[in-house]
Amino acid sequence: MAEPEPGPAEGSPAEAASNPVPPAPIRVEVADAIATITLDRPDALNALTGPMLADLLAAFRRIARDRAVRAVILTGAGRAFCAGQDLKERLKPDAPPLAVVVRERYNPIINVMRTLDQPIVGAINGVAAGAGASLAFACDVRLAAETASFALAFGRIGLVPDSGATWFLPRLVGPARAAELALTGAALSATEAERLGLVARVVPAETLAAEARDVATRLAALAPIALAQTKRALERSWSLDLETALEEEAWRQGIAGATEDHAEGIAAFAEKRPPAFKGS
Numbered sequence: 001m002a003e004p005e006p007g008p009a010e011g012s013p014a015e016a017a018s019n020p021v022p023p024a025p026i027r028v029e030v031a032d033a034i035a036t037i038t039l040d041r042p043d044a045l046n047a048l049t050g051p052m053l054a055d056l057l058a059a060f061r062r063i064a065r066d067r068a069v070r071a072v073i074l075t076g077a078g079r080a081f082c083a084g085q086d087l088k089e090r091l092k093p094d095a096p097p098l099a100v101v102v103r104e105r106y107n108p109i110i111n112v113m114r115t116l117d118q119p120i121v122g123a124i125n126g127v128a129a130g131a132g133a134s135l136a137f138a139c140d141v142r143l144a145a146e147t148a149s150f151a152l153a154f155g156r157i158g159l160v161p162d163s164g165a166t167w168f169l170p171r172l173v174g175p176a177r178a179a180e181l182a183l184t185g186a187a188l189s190a191t192e193a194e195r196l197g198l199v200a201r202v203v204p205a206e207t208l209a210a211e212a213r214d215v216a217t218r219l220a221a222l223a224p225i226a227l228a229q230t231k232r233a234l235e236r237s238w239s240l241d242l243e244t245a246l247e248e249e250a251w252r253q254g255i256a257g258a259t260e261d262h263a264e265g266i267a268a269f270a271e272k273r274p275p276a277f278k279g280s
C-alpha cells in the first residue's frame with residue numbers, strides 16, 4: 001500500500017501557503033487622499049474578533065503615518081455598522097480576561113482614532129451596538145443612514161459600557177440622556193440620535209456612502225495641520241477652563257499661522273481661486 005504523500009513541515013512557509021489564514025475582515029481602500037475602512041463581516045453584523053481588532057488598529061496606525069491620506073471614512077459592510085465584541089469568541093475556553101481585552105485590544109484603537117491627525121467620518125450604515133457604538137462615537141463626524149441605530153448593549157450581557165462609551169456619551173448628548181442610554185441599553189434610532197446631536201445628519205441609506213465621501217472629500221481638501229490642531233483643541237477643551245483654552249487656541253493659531261498652507265490660503269483668497277494645501 002502506498003504511503004500518503006508527506007505534507008509540508010508544520011509551520012514552514014509551504015505549510016502556510018497551503019493553509020492560508022483567512023484575512024481578518026477589515027477592508028482598507030485608499031483613493032483620492034481618502035482611506036475608507038470597512039468592517040467586513042456582514043453575516044455576524046461586523047462583530048469584532050481579536051484578529052479584526054488587531055487589523056483595525058494596524059490600519060489606523062498606518063494611516064497615522066501616511067501623509068497622503070487626508071481623511072478617513074469608517075463604515076460597515078451589509079446591514080450593520082458593528083455589533084461590538086464577537087460574543088461567540090468570548091465563549092472560547094482560551095478567551096483572555098475582559099480587562100485585558102479592553103485594555104489591549106479596544107483602548108489602543110480608541111486612542112489612535114482620537115489622536116489621529118486626519119479627520120474620521122463615521123458612515124453609520126446600520127446598528128452600532130456595544131463597542132460598535134463606541135467606535136462610532138470616536139469618529140469626528142458621524143453621518144447615519146435612516147436605518148442606523150445605536151445601543152449600549154453592554155448591560156444586557158452584564159457588562160459596563162467600555163471603549164470610551166462612558167466618556168463620549170455624556171459629552172455628546174449630556175449627562176441625563178447619557179445615563180439613561182448607558183444604564184438601560186435602550187436602542188436609539190437614527191432620527192433620535194440626530195435630535196440629540198449624536199450624529200451630524202441622517203441621510204437615506206442609499207446615499208450614505210456618497211454623502212460620507214462628499215464630507216471626506218471636503219475635509220481632504222482643507223489644510224491638514226490646521227485640521228489636526230482643530231481636532232486637538234476640541235478634544236482638549238473638555239478638560240480646560242476658558243482662560244487656558246483661550247491661551248491654547250492662541251498657541252495653536254501660532255502653529256497654523258506659520259504654515260505654508262496658511263500663506264497659500266491667503267494667496268488663494270486674494271487671487272479668487274481655490275487653495276491647494278500641501279500639509280506643510
Ligand code: T3D
Binds near residue numbers: 086087131159162
Ligand atoms: O471581550 C469583551 O467582551 C470585551 C469587550 C466588550 C465590548 C462589547 O462590545 S460588549 C457588547 C457586545 N455586543 C452585543 O451585546 C450585541 C449583540 N447583538 C445584538 O444584540 C443583536 O445582534 C443586534 C441588536 C445588534 C441586532 O439584532 P438583529 O435581530 O438585527 O440581528 P441578529 O439576528 O441578532 O444577528 C444576526 C447575526 O449576527 C446572528 O448570527 P446567526 O445566528 O444568524 O449566525 C448573530 O448571532 C450575529 N451577531 C450579532 N451580534 C453579534 C453576533 N455574533 C457575535 N457577536 C455579536 N456581538
